[in-house]
Amino acid sequence: MTDLQDSHHEKALIIDFGSQVTQLIARRLRENGVYCEIHPYQNVTDESLKAYDPKAIIFSGGPDSVMREGSPRPPKAAYELGVPILGICYGQQVMMHDLGGRVEAGEHATAEFGRAFVTPAESKLGMLDGWFADGDEQVWMSHGDHVAEIAPGFEVYGTSPGAPFAITADLERNFFAVQFHPEVHHTPKGGELYKNFLKLAGFKGDWTMGAYREEAIARIREQVGDKNVICGLSGGVDSSVTAILLHQAIGDQLTCVFVDHGLLRKDEAKEVVAMFRDNYNIKLIHADESELFLGELDGQSDPETKRKIIGKLFIDVFQKHADTIEGAEFLAQGTLYPDVIESVSFSGGPSVTIKSHHNVGGLPEKMGLKLVEPLRELFKDEVRALGRELGLPDSFIGRHPFPGPGLAIRCPGEITREKLEILREADAVYIDQIRKHGLYDEIWQAYVAILPVKTVGVMGDGRTYDYACAMRAVTSVDGMTADYFPFSHEFLGETATRIINEVKGINRVTYDITSKPPGTIEWE
Numbered sequence: 001m002t003d004l005q006d007s008h009h010e011k012a013l014i015i016d017f018g019s020q021v022t023q024l025i026a027r028r029l030r031e032n033g034v035y036c037e038i039h040p041y042q043n044v045t046d047e048s049l050k051a052y053d054p055k056a057i058i059f060s061g062g063p064d065s066v067m068r069e070g071s072p073r074p075p076k077a078a079y080e081l082g083v084p085i086l087g088i089c090y091g092q093q094v095m096m097h098d099l100g101g102r103v104e105a106g107e108h109a110t111a112e113f114g115r116a117f118v119t120p121a122e123s124k125l126g127m128l129d130g131w132f133a134d135g136d137e138q139v140w141m142s143h144g145d146h147v148a149e150i151a152p153g154f155e156v157y158g159t160s161p162g163a164p165f166a167i168t169a170d171l172e173r174n175f176f177a178v179q180f181h182p183e184v185h186h187t188p189k190g191g192e193l194y195k196n197f198l199k200l201a202g203f204k205g206d207w208t209m210g211a212y213r214e215e216a217i218a219r220i221r222e223q224v225g226d227k228n229v230i231c232g233l234s235g236g237v238d239s240s241v242t243a244i245l246l247h248q249a250i251g252d253q254l255t256c257v258f259v260d261h262g263l264l265r266k267d268e269a270k271e272v273v274a275m276f277r278d279n280y281n282i283k284l285i286h287a288d289e290s291e292l293f294l295g296e297l298d299g300q301s302d303p304e305t306k307r308k309i310i311g312k313l314f315i316d317v318f319q320k321h322a323d324t325i326e327g328a329e330f331l332a333q334g335t336l337y338p339d340v341i342e343s344v345s346f347s348g349g350p351s352v353t354i355k356s357h358h359n360v361g362g363l364p365e366k367m368g369l370k371l372v373e374p375l376r377e378l379f380k381d382e383v384r385a386l387g388r389e390l391g392l393p394d395s396f397i398g399r400h401p402f403p404g405p406g407l408a409i410r411c412p413g414e415i416t417r418e419k420l421e422i423l424r425e426a427d428a429v430y431i432d433q434i435r436k437h438g439l440y441d442e443i444w445q446a447y448v449a450i451l452p453v454k455t456v457g458v459m460g461d462g463r464t465y466d467y468a469c470a471m472r473a474v475t476s477v478d479g480m481t482a483d484y485f486p487f488s489h490e491f492l493g494e495t496a497t498r499i500i501n502e503v504k505g506i507n508r509v510t511y512d513i514t515s516k517p518p519g520t521i522e523w524e
């Protein structure tokens, strides 16, 4: 267990027992200006815990049963540090079990999954300030096992039909245990509970983006010294914020490489170059390699083959341009905290989920470069907040995600320059419509795909035989699951008319209403 930050900030520690929603706990803490890290229970020993020096500890939920021999446990020292502990679901059960209570294996009658209501007990608990104003409080339960007997020193502060010990606390030691998940949004007052818990633990809330920016700049300077850094810039939020932060830290020691693979949206290359080179004065290599990419993609229609060609060329091209930068010893990447967290897998074993940045994956080893990853501790919304702190305009910060392979995966089947041109125009009209109707920020991602099919139409007195396209728009929290966006019929009709009238080459427009799963967000 290594401390990512190693700073003077007050820190909370989340011990992960494998819940699907552990990351949300971190979000709740950080919303309160509290720095925290998630570490899997296997990595937290008595020694590492003391070295980390948390001001409060949270035991996450998890899929295991404390009744099973060998099931996960926190280190003993957690109970001896004298800091407040909050145990959630499995974390509650493990706490009760460790401290002398009793947990019973799940039976159908006492298992609770989904919405439940907690009734307050007679004694009041400070941590529940703001709760029960209108009677029982809604919470989200997801448990099979339940606590049958609470540990000595604990009192009950809330009950639910399936959990007589829904909320318990030992106020002497400041140990709190809840059977439900206060971190999920189906526990509407969960945020209050965290806020009160952190207040009780004495956090001042010193984790602000302004402070983070200063520290990050100091750390980059220390790491990089007088050496040069290369940064692959895509124009997406993560790489943009990385580039600007680095530029503020080391100025001209930074060179950005923007690879234009000919699969960008209308005016995208112009906008990125204008923003970074002209506006921020960052050294930028605009590598126009569209001939190379489109040449290699010619005649290819298999989605995986297309992706592989683009991925390989990207690395080659990036390396070619990076080689022209003298004295570069570092490669900057916009890796985020969710990519770094080692989470506990469902099987209970350790599973390290470290994704390599798809654009430059494999490069650092190949090129002998060291990595600079200044966003490693941040969640996506914190990156956006940092972007604002760095003066990046909202129009950049709020941009929809755009995949590395670009329009290639929005042009199913063979890619031709003609199709790409039509696609760019149709996409621009569609996004313009979405913006005009004030819907852009409600949507996770929206784009047009050009379909590999021509259809017959009639325009004026003439017959047309042009491409069909599909509009796609989804809502999502993290891109892992998604719902199609419920546009009004008026919006759909008006947009279809505009696309057909304004874009030469399209005579039919469809709206894709597939959710993910079973669909994916992109067409390929």
Ligand code: XMP
Pocket (backbone or CB within 6 Å): 358, 401, 402, 403, 404, 405, 445, 479, 480, 516, 519, 520, 521, 522, 523, 524
């Ligand atoms: P799918 O299509 O898998 O996409 O539902 C989920 C999210 O990931 C984006 N995506 C990619 N992003 N490189 C990227 O940087 C890729 O190869 C890639 N493929 C999909 C997609 O746009 C969506 O936001």
